[in-house]
Amino acid sequence: MLALLSSLGIKDCIYGALILALLSFGVYERAHLINEGKADVERQLAASTAKLTAANNAALAKQAADDAAAITALETSYANALKASDANASALAVRLRNYLAGSGKAAVPGNTAAPGKPDAAPGVSDSVGRALQGVVAAAGHDGDKVAALQAYITAVCHE
Numbered sequence: 001m002l003a004l005l006s007s008l009g010i011k012d013c014i015y016g017a018l019i020l021a022l023l024s025f026g027v028y029e030r031a032h033l034i035n036e037g038k039a040d041v042e043r044q045l046a047a048s049t050a051k052l053t054a055a056n057n058a059a060l061a062k063q064a065a066d067d068a069a070a071i072t073a074l075e076t077s078y079a080n081a082l083k084a085s086d087a088n089a090s091a092l093a094v095r096l097r098n099y100l101a102g103s104g105k106a107a108v109p110g111n112t113a114a115p116g117k118p119d120a121a122p123g124v125s126d127s128v129g130r131a132l133q134g135v136v137a138a139a140g141h142d143g144d145k146v147a148a149l150q151a152y153i154t155a156v157c158h159e
Contacts, residue, residue, distance in 0.1 A: 092149060 008016075133150070
């Protein structure tokens with residue numbers, strides 16, 4: 001082996017070293033370019049992810065604000081409707097009590113201190129229906145108005 005090396009001239013050794021250095025530099029540069037490309041792709045993905053996350057968060061915030069406004073509007077509408085219903089129910093109860101007091105019939109059962117809530121347990125819809133039919137029969141000339149009230153109360157109790 002030493003004999004082979006001794007047959008090589010200095011010029012051949014320099015050329016061999018140059019070729020080896022160029023090959024080493026080529027391998028190094030290839031790996032360096034691959035790593036630079038990966039880093040560039042990672043930067044682009046991070047920027048894209050940040051942009052999409054910001055857009056998504058803005059859309060979610062807008063949707064949450066819209067939902068909050070809609071819920072507030074619904075709650076206000078519900079509160080107003082409940083107040084009107086309670087006032088209407090109180091007025092009807094007073095009219096019915098006055099009518100029954102004037103006709104000598106029995107007093108209407110119910111708790112006037114808690115308007116807007118059914119008197120019967122939630123599962124007793126037949127007794128509510130019978131009570132409403134009795135009210136319709138007792139109302140006489142106001143039967144149409146009381147029948148409409150019966151339909152409304154039946155719809156509310158069965159929701």
